[in-house]
Amino acid sequence: MELRFSQNFSLVALNAQDSLHLTNAKKVALRCIAAATILELYLEQGFTLDKDMVTFNRKDLERPEITLYQETVLKAVLGRKESLSDTLPHLLTVVSKLSKKYLLKVERAYADSLNGDHALEEIPNLLGCDLQFDTAGVSMKEYRSNEELFTKVIENLRAETLEEGLMTDESFFMLWLMRESGCFNDIFSDEELKRVKARMSELFENSNLARKVLPVAIHSSLEIGVKKFLRLKRAAMGTPTGTGINFTFPVFERSQSVFIETDAYFEGKEERLRDVLTRLKEKGHNYTVLREGTVPLIKIDNLIYEAVPSAVNGGRMPIHGVRLRIYPLY
Amino acid sequence: MSRQRTLEKILVSEYVSIGELVRLTGCRYSTLKFYTEEGMLPFEQEEENLTRRFPRAKAVEKIKEIQELKKRGLSIPEIKDILLQ
Numbered sequence: 001m002e003l004r005f006s007q008n009f010s011l012v013a014l015n016a017q018d019s020l021h022l023t024n025a026k027k028v029a030l031r032c033i034a035a036a037t038i039l040e041l042y043l044e045q046g047f048t049l050d051k052d053m054v055t056f057n058r059k060d061l062e063r064p065e066i067t068l069y070q071e072t073v074l075k076a077v078l079g080r081k082e083s084l085s086d087t088l089p090h091l092l093t094v095v096s097k098l099s100k101k102y103l104l105k106v107e108r109a110y111a112d113s114l115n116g117d118h119a120l121e122e123i124p125n126l127l128g129c130d131l132q133f134d135t136a137g138v139s140m141k142e143y144r145s146n147e148e149l150f151t152k153v154i155e156n157l158r159a160e161t162l163e164e165g166l167m168t169d170e171s172f173f174m175l176w177l178m179r180e181s182g183c184f185n186d187i188f189s190d191e192e193l194k195r196v197k198a199r200m201s202e203l204f205e206n207s208n209l210a211r212k213v214l215p216v217a218i219h220s221s222l223e224i225g226v227k228k229f230l231r232l233k234r235a236a237m238g239t240p241t242g243t244g245i246n247f248t249f250p251v252f253e254r255s256q257s258v259f260i261e262t263d264a265y266f267e268g269k270e271e272r273l274r275d276v277l278t279r280l281k282e283k284g285h286n287y288t289v290l291r292e293g294t295v296p297l298i299k300i301d302n303l304i305y306e307a308v309p310s311a312v313n314g315g316r317m318p319i320h321g322v323r324l325r326i327y328p329l330y
Numbered sequence: 331m332s333r334q335r336t337l338e339k340i341l342v343s344e345y346v347s348i349g350e351l352v353r354l355t356g357c358r359y360s361t362l363k364f365y366t367e368e369g370m371l372p373f374e375q376e377e378e379n380l381t382r383r384f385p386r387a388k389a390v391e392k393i394k395e396i397q398e399l400k401k402r403g404l405s406i407p408e409i410k411d412i413l414l415q
Contacts, residue, residue, distance in 0.1 A: 002337045002353075043333070148356050159349035159359040165381030168334040171349070207331050 001149070003119060005043060005170055006036035006069070008153045009177050010110040011119055015145040019111070019122050022100060025227045028219065030103040031096045032181040033110055035218055037073040038095050039173045042088060046070070052212075054091060057083040069109035076102040089216045096180075096218035111143070119146045124284045126300060130258045131312065131321065134279070154187055161199055162192060172203060176213055182224040240328050247308070247325050259312055261321035269294050276307055276322055297327060345374070345383040354386070355393050362393075368406070370396060370413055 003011065013029035041047055046066070047054040058078055061071055076098050077091070078084055086094065098106070114120035121144055127133055128140035157178070160171040167175075175196070178184055188196055203210035237246045237253035250257035262275045273289070273296050280287045280300060291297035296307045304327040311318040335343070340350050348366070352359055365371045366382065371389055373382045392413070399409045 151358065152353055152356055155352045155357070155359045156349045159347075159352050159362075162359070163348055163381065165347065167331055169331050170334040172331055203331070209331060 006040040009036040011145045014143045019141045019143050028223045034095045035092050055085040072109040127255045131261045180219045258324045346386045
């Protein structure tokens with residue numbers, strides 16, 4: 001199965017994003033997904049081209065080849081206007097400034113389309129099992145992309161960028177979108193980024209399309225900055241020292257220090273484990289108990305955790321339970 | 331720059347690029363590059379600085395063979411020996 005250009009980008013952009021809340025990182029991704037829709041229409045001759053101007057009329061929305069997700073983005077850009085006529089770079093800037101209301105519509109349209117192709121699913125986030133989230137009735141879910149399709153998109157982009165030879169329009173647009181969504185460091189190593197930089201300069205010199213699109217910056221520096229800071233924080237808390245610090249001060253990274261309360265005070269090790277497994281089952285997680293005992297080892301959704309007996313301050317009385325701590329394997 | 335070829339077109343063409351080989355097999359780019367540099371994958375290169383072209387059918391078959399041998403627990407030097415025989 002092969003997806004279309006913007007679907008391929010959204011597969012990468014939505015992966016591991018919170019599916020229920022509009023987080024800062026998801027806002028960055030959705031702005032770029034909207035831009036990817038415009039680029040897809042440009043590649044597939046969805047616009048009327050006249051020199052540097054691209055034109056789209058409202059009545060074109062009725063064309064059968066216009067998909068639901070394209071329609072969602074085009075309607076948001078058109079607003080009340082009957083037609084839009086703009087240069088591609090300016091149109092990309094306009095589409096990246098959609099309001100939260102439209103960004104959510106774009107997300108729904110893409111998530112549904114990818115879901116229909118079995119390319120994206122919603123999975124429960126472990127944080128939803130935490131005492132605070134569970135008792136407050138806050139559900140936590142995230143998107144997970146089809147691993148095979150995800151790998152194909154990323155590896156094809158890496159191959160086309162890092163190898164000598166012609167680069168396709170699709171790969172060039174994908175590269176630009178990855179730059180604007182702040183994903184370069186996730187895809188390329190520091191050494192490879194030097195080659196990427198050289199490749200971009202090469203494209204800028206030799207291609208008209210690259211000269212038009214490369215100078216366009218649709219990212220918000222603040223949003224990208226926050227995204228990078230959160231990623232750094234998560235990485236720091238993932239190290240052996242960070243895991244220890246986070247265990248003592250869970251506030252640093254709540255998602256990696258989940259507390260699950262037990263039914264009663266001073267429960268035995270079997271009952272404690274039973275309560276943890278009940279919560280995990282309730283929230284739809286896949287788990288396997290690798291080791292029983294006072295500190296059991298549980299594999300939850302492909303990651304291994306230690307369930308360390310603990311207590312949190314619950315007002316007048318402490319609440320007994322276990323805190324899940326990532327088991328250091330590397 | 332040019333447009334990306336569809337999967338249907340790639341499947342009927344004699345030669346493919348490394349990126350297209352990634353799309354066909356789902357293998358990682360770095361893995362294919364390693365196989366190529368180790369001489370495990372057949373390719374053609376007209377001049378030193380020109381792009382490498384892979385004969386589609388032969389390259390896909392070799393990749394499948396390598397994957398099969400890896401599943402059987404063979405190491406890369408052992409696989410290389412078998413492929414060279």
